[in-house]
Amino acid sequence: MKNLNALKLIATIAIGAFAASSANAAMIQGDINIDGTGTLNGTGVNDATSLTSITATVGAGSTGDYAGIASGTAVTFKDLNWSTVGYTGALVIADFWSVGAAGSNYNFDLATITTNQVIAGTLVIQGTGTAKATGSTLSDNPGGTFRLSSSSSGSSISFTSNTSVPDSGHTAALLGLGMLGLAGLAKRLRK
Secondary structure, three states: OOEEEEEEHHHHHHHHHHHHHHOOOOOOOOEEEEEEEEEEEOOOOOOOOOOEEEEEEOOOOOOHHHOOOOOOEEEEEOEEEOOOOOOOOEEEHHEEEEEEEOOEEEEEEEEEEEEEEOOOOEEEEEEEEEEEEEOOOOOOOOEEEEEEOOOOOEEEEEEEEEEOOOOHHHHHHHHHHHHHHHHHHHHHHHO
């Protein structure tokens, strides 16, 4: 009888944990690839402190919640100004990029620049921020990362960009709770 009560308790806790995590909307996740062109100030990648006049489209290979956005869909970018060569730190740009597809608007709020350097003639800028999907049931994901790399060295550059948004951790948490429950049940059944 004790084993049956313990099993009921563990099942109740597991169902409650699953229901609590399911009550929240799933956070947006996946990768979106963007190809585009823009204009750097200065003479090129080595002395640039801004990227303006950005024209971009969704590239091939987007995954997760971004997979349904067709390649070639226009992406709107705001100008990127980083004040000094090699600047890293806070750089808040709401709706840094946005793209509409299937009644939803996907966008990325840039929060910080974590890398800003020239590597073998290629400007590489990385940052973090929040990915959003308005007009959908997905909730914001503050764990997004952004990467831009140029493919030319003049002031008029081509670039590729990738924004990645990881799984929110609910899957791992539920798996851990289930394993914990099974370990507890096994211990009780041995007694």
